[in-house]
Amino acid sequence: MNSAVVLDNVSKRYRLYHERNDSLKSSFLNFRRGRYEEHWAVRDLSLEIPTGSTFGIIGENGSGKSTLLKCMARILTPDAGTIQITGKVSALLELGAGFSPELTGRDNVYLNGAILGLPRQVLDTKLDEIVAFSGLENFIDIPVKNYSSGMFVRLGFAVAINVDPDVLLVDEVLAVGDEEFQRRCEQKFADLRASGRTIVIVSHAMGTMRNICDQLAWLNQGRLREVGEPGNVVDDYVEEVHAAAGPPPDPEGGARWGSGEIIVDAVELVGADGAPRETTRTGDSVRLRLHYTAHKRVERPVFGVGVHRLDGIHITGPNTKQAGIELDAIEGSGHVDLVLDRLLLLPGTYDLSAAAYDWTLQHAYDHRHRFQRFEVERGQPAEEHGLVSLGGHWEQMTENVSRL
Amino acid sequence: MTTLSELASSRELLSNLMARELKGKYKRSTLGWLWSLLNPLATMAIFTVVFRLFLRIDPPVGSPSGLTNFALFLLCGLLPWNLLAAGMVEGAGSLVANAAVIKKVWFPRETIVLANVAALNVTFLIELAVLSVALLVVGNMVLPWLPVVLVLVALLSLFVLGLALALSVLNVYFRDVQYLLGIVMQLWFYATPIIYPVSLVESADFGRWERVVLTIYNLNPMVHFIGAFRDCFYNLRFPSASAWAVMVGVTAVSLAIGAFTFRKFTPRLAEEL
Numbered sequence: 001m002n003s004a005v006v007l008d009n010v011s012k013r014y015r016l017y018h019e020r021n022d023s024l025k026s027s028f029l030n031f032r033r034g035r036y037e038e039h040w041a042v043r044d045l046s047l048e049i050p051t052g053s054t055f056g057i058i059g060e061n062g063s064g065k066s067t068l069l070k071c072m073a074r075i076l077t078p079d080a081g082t083i084q085i086t087g088k089v090s091a092l093l094e095l096g097a098g099f100s101p102e103l104t105g106r107d108n109v110y111l112n113g114a115i116l117g118l119p120r121q122v123l124d125t126k127l128d129e130i131v132a133f134s135g136l137e138n139f140i141d142i143p144v145k146n147y148s149s150g151m152f153v154r155l156g157f158a159v160a161i162n163v164d165p166d167v168l169l170v171d172e173v174l175a176v177g178d179e180e181f182q183r184r185c186e187q188k189f190a191d192l193r194a195s196g197r198t199i200v201i202v203s204h205a206m207g208t209m210r211n212i213c214d215q216l217a218w219l220n221q222g223r224l225r226e227v228g229e230p231g232n233v234v235d236d237y238v239e240e241v242h243a244a245a246g247p248p249p250d251p252e253g254g255a256r257w258g259s260g261e262i263i264v265d266a267v268e269l270v271g272a273d274g275a276p277r278e279t280t281r282t283g284d285s286v287r288l289r290l291h292y293t294a295h296k297r298v299e300r301p302v303f304g305v306g307v308h309r310l311d312g313i314h315i316t317g318p319n320t321k322q323a324g325i326e327l328d329a330i331e332g333s334g335h336v337d338l339v340l341d342r343l344l345l346l347p348g349t350y351d352l353s354a355a356a357y358d359w360t361l362q363h364a365y366d367h368r369h370r371f372q373r374f375e376v377e378r379g380q381p382a383e384e385h386g387l388v389s390l391g392g393h394w395e396q397m398t399e400n401v402s403r404l
Numbered sequence: 405m406t407t408l409s410e411l412a413s414s415r416e417l418l419s420n421l422m423a424r425e426l427k428g429k430y431k432r433s434t435l436g437w438l439w440s441l442l443n444p445l446a447t448m449a450i451f452t453v454v455f456r457l458f459l460r461i462d463p464p465v466g467s468p469s470g471l472t473n474f475a476l477f478l479l480c481g482l483l484p485w486n487l488l489a490a491g492m493v494e495g496a497g498s499l500v501a502n503a504a505v506i507k508k509v510w511f512p513r514e515t516i517v518l519a520n521v522a523a524l525n526v527t528f529l530i531e532l533a534v535l536s537v538a539l540l541v542v543g544n545m546v547l548p549w550l551p552v553v554l555v556l557v558a559l560l561s562l563f564v565l566g567l568a569l570a571l572s573v574l575n576v577y578f579r580d581v582q583y584l585l586g587i588v589m590q591l592w593f594y595a596t597p598i599i600y601p602v603s604l605v606e607s608a609d610f611g612r613w614e615r616v617v618l619t620i621y622n623l624n625p626m627v628h629f630i631g632a633f634r635d636c637f638y639n640l641r642f643p644s645a646s647a648w649a650v651m652v653g654v655t656a657v658s659l660a661i662g663a664f665t666f667r668k669f670t671p672r673l674a675e676e677l
Contacts, residue, residue, distance in 0.1 A: 073510055075508065075674045076675060077671035091508075098502075098504070098505035098508070100428060102432075103427060107423075111421070111423075114420035114421075115417060115420075115505060116511075120416055
């Protein structure tokens with residue numbers, strides 16, 4: 001098997017300066033440029049990426065994924081080990097890097113193309129394609145400083161993707177532009193894959209990684225933790241992150257807020273048997289039970305729960321007010337249940353949020369964001385694509401029925 | 405680091421970066437490119453008034469040309485000096501100015517510095533052309549000397565390139581470099597015979613330090629570069645062999661230091677920026 005990328009014992013070390021000395025004075029006084037600690041972002045990493053495959057790299061923030069990608073892109077130089085790449089490399093790390101604001105879109109296509117290593121003749125023939133891909137036909141002759149950020153990124157993507165690389169390195173830039181543009185990007189990636197190009201992707205979008213990658217590598221603190229079939233690696237990764245996390249991670253940073261008149265004590269998944277559980281199956285009858293304590297009398301509270309996928313997508317967020325229920329004043333402890341006759345979530349891991357608000361929905365008594373996690377296993381309906389099942393069933397109608 | 409074939413393929417990039425420098429310069433100003441001529445002309449006018457009229461510095465008589473004109477004498481030194489000054493100052497800031505793209509895309513980094521010096525050369529050549537016309541008007545037949553001037557331009561540009569390469573990476577690690585440069589360039593300017601003829605230094609009375617002072621003065625490579633430009637433009641004579649030896653020598657040293665420093669510091673450029 002041919003390898004497009006061979007990493008042999010690659011290590012990359014960063015210097016973390018305590019007090020960064022950029023000035024000559026301090027360096028003369030200290031006889032060196034500040035004290036620093038060494039941090040190994042990537043350590044003794046060996047990998048072979050087969051030619052023509054789509055290879056994903058996952059890992060938590062700070063695990064060294066992006067550093068590794070930058071080493072492959074030659075932006076960073078490894079401190080030890082070797083990287084061999086066969087063919088032409090193009091990196092989608094930041095779109096439109098190197099655009100010059102005063103120059104027109106057209107000039108920037110040539111400039112950026114040259115930075116990415118495209119000869120002028122090739123750019124001449126590809127210009128129309130690039131402009132069409134970006135959808136900026138009417139704006140190509142105005143300075144890019146007048147572009148919106150969306151236009152800027154689209155043009156950057158259009159140039160970078162048209163470099164026609166043998167090896168394409170992508171760092172979480174798949175989600176740019178509107179839906180139409182996204183569709184075009186996906187199509188372009190599919191074309192590149194079909195034409196036997198090697199693609200290396202770094203991303204947190206586990207669902208996408210599971211679907212589009214042929215192989216996945218999981219990095220943990222700069223070392224290779226696991227490499228193999230995407231489904232297995234994602235499952236192991238999610239399981240470990242889940243286990244290690246204790247309280248589930250909160251990507252937005254503020255896990256809990258509110259004035260505290262009502263406290264959300266817990267939210268749990270209750271099975272048909274009335275017992276709390278952490279795992280259920282698609283199609284099961286369950287309740288999402290929100291336990292609260294009101295330390296003083298609160299009029300007309302509103303309770304709500306939210307279900308999130310691990311990549312942060314908010315799947316649903318029902319509350320009592322929108323359901324048309326006006327609760328009486330509460331005081332003391334109690335619980336409210338969201339009754340689900342059939343849980344239509346697809347197999348996977350989900351986070352629950354729960355909140356108590358006042359009647360205007362403007363004031364939070366207690367909002368706990370993604371603080372409880374549960375698993376959904378394969379059940380009925382046995383679907384696996386998309387976000388949720390719509391719970392439908394199939395009927396087949398034969399059209400040329402011969403009636404005797 | 406960078407192989408020759410990569411440098412060759414980055415010619416494309418070089419011309420693009422150069423075009424960016426040139427197109428971006430004076431953009432949105434009404435006079436545009438005229439500014440690149442107006443600037444040295446304004447400096448010339450100011451210096452001529454101050455040093456010729458007020459301080460009464462006499463321009464030397466061109467030998468063998470016989471030309472006596474302070475403004476033209478001044479320009480012959482000022483234009484090459486401007487290439488050096490702009491090349492060093494802009495060169496020193498060039499990598500920092502392009503930090504965004506250096507952190508995100510790989511390409512031979514030296515192209516940025518190279519493009520900077522190359523773009524300055526375009527303006528420099530235009531300025532020299534205007535100077536030549538002015539000299540022809542006052543009767544100095546400079547045309548036969550222009551090929552020699554081109555060789556001088558090439559030498560000076562390589563000398564500047566070497567310095568710019570070294571300064572550009574040093575400035576990434578020590579941002580003081582660009583500020584320090586302001587002082588250094590001022591000192592260097594007055595240590596070079598631009599607004600005064602060398603004869604003034606030679607005839608000055610330094611007592612028993614005379615030999616030492618003159619030796620130190622002549623260690624300044626720009627003394628020889630400016631002298632050579634004046635020989636071709638003002639005096640209409642071939643620069644001396646010793647001047648050529650010094651110019652070729654310092655250019656080689658400057659390029660060697662520049663290339664060495666640049667190579668040593670580029671691997672960690674993206675993380676230090």
